[in-house]
Amino acid sequence: MSDVCNIGVAVPGHEYEVAIGAGVTGRIGAAAAATGARRVALVTHPQLAQRFPAAVEALAGAGLDVIELFMDEGERAKSWSTVGGFLERCAQAEMHRDDLVVGLGGGVVTDTAGFTAATFLRGVRWMSCPTTVLGAIDAAVGGKTGVNLTAGKNLAGTFWQPSAVFVDTSTFASLPxxxxxxxxxxxxxxxxxxxxxxxxxxxxxxxxxxxxxxxxxxxxxxxxxxxxxxxxxxxxxxxxxxxxxxxxxxxxxxxxxxxxxxxxxxxxxxxxxxxxxxxxxxxxxxxxxxxxxxxxxxxxxxxxxxxxxxxxxxxxxxxxxxxxxxxxxxxxxxxxxxxxxxxxxxxxxxxxxxxxxxxxxxxx
Ligand SMILES: NC(=O)c1ccc[n+]([C@@H]2O[C@H](COP(=O)([O-])OP(=O)(O)OC[C@H]3O[C@@H](n4cnc5c(N)ncnc54)[C@H](O)[C@@H]3O)[C@@H](O)[C@H]2O)c1
The missing domain is CATH 1.20.1090.10 (Dehydroquinate synthase-like - alpha domain)
Incomplete structure (x- = not known):
């Protein structure tokens, strides 16, 4: 792995770090295991899961049970019904209060993953792995999570800070x-x-x-x-x-x-x-x-x-x-x-x- 830079986000009561560098996704396994979680719900697009297997490999390699929650691409999928389906899946998988949600993708994925985490069992921890430049600079940091409503973009949501962010700059190579x-x-x-x-x-x-x-x-x-x-x-x-x-x-x-x-x-x-x-x-x-x-x-x-x-x-x-x-x-x-x-x-x-x-x- 090349050089990694860590930036602290000092939101009072919800401090966390953003790790930035090529290959940092590999760190998520140890970080997730250190939270005490046993299960991880990984929110992503199927094609990104295929393109960037490092997250699943790192999580599974750390002994965590990974539940893949796939969503379609695009703003329309950042919806109430997508989150509803994910919440049902988390419940069926018997995820607990100490378990974790991870988002791997652009802002559409991380907003949805964060909102799923914010609402499951009234709030479980989450981590994000942004794979777009916009997702890294804007969506993954700051704790705004949410979904679109028919009336407009981002009309439902919460502030729910992640526990850690991993910006793997090598993922940008495939961006259009x-x-x-x-x-x-x-x-x-x-x-x-x-x-x-x-x-x-x-x-x-x-x-x-x-x-x-x-x-x-x-x-x-x-x-x-x-x-x-x-x-x-x-x-x-x-x-x-x-x-x-x-x-x-x-x-x-x-x-x-x-x-x-x-x-x-x-x-x-x-x-x-x-x-x-x-x-x-x-x-x-x-x-x-x-x-x-x-x-x-x-x-x-x-x-x-x-x-x-x-x-x-x-x-x-x-x-x-x-x-x-x-x-x-x-x-x-x-x-x-x-x-x-x-x-x-x-x-x-x-x-x-x-x-x-x-x-x-x-x-x-
Ligand atoms: N929470 C916040 O503070 C915040 C801030 C800014 C934007 N947002 C939200 O972020 C969303 C936009 O995010 P976005 O611009 O990342 O769009 P996006 O998540 O839709 O991603 C754009 C496209 O790139 C693809 N993609 C993602 N990573 C890739 C990679 N590494 N290589 C190839 N393709 C890849 C995706 O599958 C998608 O098709 C909006 O919904 C917006 O509301 C949230």
């Missing part, structure tokens, strides 16, 4: 470029709100990044992913329940969520927040908080990753009425803006003219 891009949009967000070294590293990759090669190159994504996780860990440790600071993680997300919905999810989350970040940067500049060079840098970095920095006006027009319906926004329309790199501020008094001008700047 679109998934790498989606995760890197969140990494760029972490760069702007808290850690500009991420921006420098992404800039060092050039202006037309070959994402397939990047993902397949051992260790190439490790530093950016590690830094992104460190940003998320630091924020959620200070504000687990999104009562204040955690909202900065929504940089680019107010317009981004509205665009995703308005476009019927033809834009991925990463693509939508890419446009959302440029929009937020434009608003920051229009209010005199951010210099033009920083706005241009948003465009350069995101476009270099193949992410959109503008969308057709019709899509924006469809998104605007949804801005106020973003469940993460409070009653007033609130934006995360920037006063500079690593200087995010929450602003709820943006006037309509500024919003219009910023929309025009991200319209094709």
């Amino acid at each position: 470029p679109r998934e790498v891009r989606a995760g890197l949009a969140e990494a760029v967000k972490c760069g702007w709100i808290a850690d500009p070294a991420i921006l420098d590293e992404v800039a060092s990759w050039g202006t037309a990044v070959d994402l397939a090669t990047l993902a397949a190159t051992e260790g190439a994504l490790t530093s950016v992913v590690t830094r992104g996780i460190a940003v998320k860990a630091a924020v959620v440790a200070r504000d687990e329940r999104e009562s204040g600071l955690r909202a900065i993680l929504n940089y680019g997300h107010t317009l981004g969520h509205a665009l995703e919905t308005a476009c019927g999810y033809t834009l991925s989350h990463g693509e939508a927040i890419s446009v959302g970040m440029v929009f937020a940067a434009e608003m920051s500049a229009l209010r005199g908080m951010l210099d033009r060079a920083a706005v241009d840098r948003h465009r350069d970095l995101l476009a270099g990753l193949g992410l959109p920095v503008a969308v057709p006006r019709a899509d924006l027009d469809a998104a605007v009425p949804l801005l106020r319906r973003d469940k993460k926004a409070s009653d007033d329309l609130r934006f995360v803006l920037l006063e500079g790199p690593a200087r995010p501020v929450l602003v709820d008094d943006v006037d309509a003219a500024t919003i219009d001008a910023a929309l025009a700047a991200v319209s094709t």
Whole structure:
């Protein structure tokens, strides 16, 4: 195994570590056995279980009884009925209070696994092995678990922190470029709100990044992913329940969520927040908080990753009425803006003219 980096997530009363490195999945057996669990419910997609057998091998090798809980791919499977089926299976397998749930997959899997753990027997421990860049940087850390409802994404869920996270960077090699891009949009967000070294590293990759090669190159994504996780860990440790600071993680997300919905999810989350970040940067500049060079840098970095920095006006027009319906926004329309790199501020008094001008700047 190559170098492993450990990041502590210091959520008060629920501290845990994220291990990051090629091959770290192999560690889950000992970690799971050390909890005293005898059975482990492994939530994953069948094709990921096949592609990454290390988790099952490590768990079984540590003498644990593994119950495989397979779910379909895609958002539709992150559902109430999937979790209901898993809970029945956990009960049939006579899992106890001390047993464990493990999620192996992207954010769809880890959100579902975490919610299964949070609800079985009123809460059992869980661990996650994220296999996407987005899953590692965003979904696996912070304890938000849940499922989608017919009315919208992530409308049911709980805060339920994992006991450990294993980010095996070797799993990124098989990710399609679109998934790498989606995760890197969140990494760029972490760069702007808290850690500009991420921006420098992404800039060092050039202006037309070959994402397939990047993902397949051992260790190439490790530093950016590690830094992104460190940003998320630091924020959620200070504000687990999104009562204040955690909202900065929504940089680019107010317009981004509205665009995703308005476009019927033809834009991925990463693509939508890419446009959302440029929009937020434009608003920051229009209010005199951010210099033009920083706005241009948003465009350069995101476009270099193949992410959109503008969308057709019709899509924006469809998104605007949804801005106020973003469940993460409070009653007033609130934006995360920037006063500079690593200087995010929450602003709820943006006037309509500024919003219009910023929309025009991200319209094709
Ligand atoms: N809990 C949180 O704080 C949080 C934060 C951000 C996002 N999310 C959730 O995460 C979900 C999105 O996660 P995602 O972007 O990881 O999508 P995803 O889980 O749907 O994974 C994307 C695709 O990649 C495949 N895949 C996963 N790992 C792979 C690998 N290593 N190689 C090849 N293919 C692989 C999956 O099977 C899937 O088809 C959304 O449901 C979102 O709501 C949660």
